[in-house]
Amino acid sequence: MKAITVEPKIPGSALLEDVPEPDARYGSVLVEAVAVGVCGTDVEIAEGKYGWAPPGKTRLVLGHESLGRVLDPGPSSGLKKGDLVVGIVRRPDPVPCPNCAVGEWDMCRNGQYTERGIKQIDGFMSERWRIEPEYAIKVDPALGILGVLLEPMTVVTKAWEHILAVGQRAFWEPKTVLVTGAGPIGLLGALVGRQLGLEVHVLARTETGPKPELVRSLGATYHSCSVADVGFEPDVVMECTGVGQIIAESISVIGASGVVCLTGVGHGGKMPDIPTANVASGVVLKNNVLFGSVNANKRHWYKAGEALARADRSWLARLITRRERPENYARALERRAEDIKVVIQFSDV
Numbered sequence: 001m002k003a004i005t006v007e008p009k010i011p012g013s014a015l016l017e018d019v020p021e022p023d024a025r026y027g028s029v030l031v032e033a034v035a036v037g038v039c040g041t042d043v044e045i046a047e048g049k050y051g052w053a054p055p056g057k058t059r060l061v062l063g064h065e066s067l068g069r070v071l072d073p074g075p076s077s078g079l080k081k082g083d084l085v086v087g088i089v090r091r092p093d094p095v096p097c098p099n100c101a102v103g104e105w106d107m108c109r110n111g112q113y114t115e116r117g118i119k120q121i122d123g124f125m126s127e128r129w130r131i132e133p134e135y136a137i138k139v140d141p142a143l144g145i146l147g148v149l150l151e152p153m154t155v156v157t158k159a160w161e162h163i164l165a166v167g168q169r170a171f172w173e174p175k176t177v178l179v180t181g182a183g184p185i186g187l188l189g190a191l192v193g194r195q196l197g198l199e200v201h202v203l204a205r206t207e208t209g210p211k212p213e214l215v216r217s218l219g220a221t222y223h224s225c226s227v228a229d230v231g232f233e234p235d236v237v238m239e240c241t242g243v244g245q246i247i248a249e250s251i252s253v254i255g256a257s258g259v260v261c262l263t264g265v266g267h268g269g270k271m272p273d274i275p276t277a278n279v280a281s282g283v284v285l286k287n288n289v290l291f292g293s294v295n296a297n298k299r300h301w302y303k304a305g306e307a308l309a310r311a312d313r314s315w316l317a318r319l320i321t322r323r324e325r326p327e328n329y330a331r332a333l334e335r336r337a338e339d340i341k342v343v344i345q346f347s348d349v
């Protein structure tokens with residue numbers, strides 16, 4: 001079968017190649033790939049900046065934002081042939097640490113977790129893949145190809161769960177959220193903010209393309225100014241850019257007792273021009289919490305499926321701005337200004 005593979009840490013090593021059928025040790029459920037979303041992590045792996053091949057191998061099958069159709073449910077999965085499923089990405093570490101031991105592998109303490117398509121387990125960019133029944137999440141068949149948005153939705157679902165948990169340390173009635181960045185995570189974060197009944201503001205650089213209208217059609221407000229100029233003090237900031245200056249300004253504008261959730265993973269950039277001690281003083285004097293959030297556990301996968309099923313399908317469909325065939329993997333791994341979510345489509349839904 002065909003698979004898109006990379007040699008991790010070797011820039012430009014991505015290939016569409018023939019590989020053996022998926023190994024039975026990957027799980028008793030056999031799945032035919034429908035589509036796989038491409039995200040910044042995939043691009044970084046293809047650029048040689050990240051990623052680990054499975055033990056004893058040099059190449060890794062790429063892809064962690066899956067959607068597939070069950071070909072063989074195996075003996076004990078509760079799934080049926082033809083069901084649409086998405087594969088959970090992370091596996092608990094083998095020690096396991098206390099968090100992995102209780103199923104909160106998203107909070108792994110020792111970093112020895114593994115991840116499909118990223119860290120030591122083959123991913124989902126192959127014509128067929130296997131999965132353990134307990135890591136296969138059945139998606140609402142009415143979602144069709146939109147099920148490929150489930151994995152990014154889990155990241156947002158966990159971030160929101162933690163924002164609300166942190167806020168509950170005191171009496172807290174959040175009304176406003178500022179989402180910085182209008183990629184898939186920012187836009188899905190804004191969607192959940194609206195589902196929670198909050199006044200949602202989204203800030204991004206572009207004034208053209210589909211992003212401003214996508215934000216407005218959620219009933220949210222779009223800003224293309226700097227964070228410092230948004231003109232209000234949000235109760236929540238969901239930071240999705242990873243850009244130093246935007247992070248620093250987000251901490252400055254957050255309202256008293258507000259929560260700043262960092263979800264972006266950035267690198268380098270110039271030093272922000274706000275001294276650290278001044279930023280910290282603001283955090284102290286306003287009782288702010290600043291925290292990071294990554295990945296998701298099974299509870300978030302379940303809740304994300306419900307949130308996706310509740311969302312307006314035509315709005316979700318507008319997030320998928322490009323579909324590429326597997327043979328055009330190089331094009332799929334290019335970042336283009338007008339892209340929101342690019343998917344590689346292996347078969348029709």
Ligand SMILES: [Zn+2]
Pocket residue numbers: 092093096097098099100101105107108109110111112113
């Ligand atoms: Zn762990």
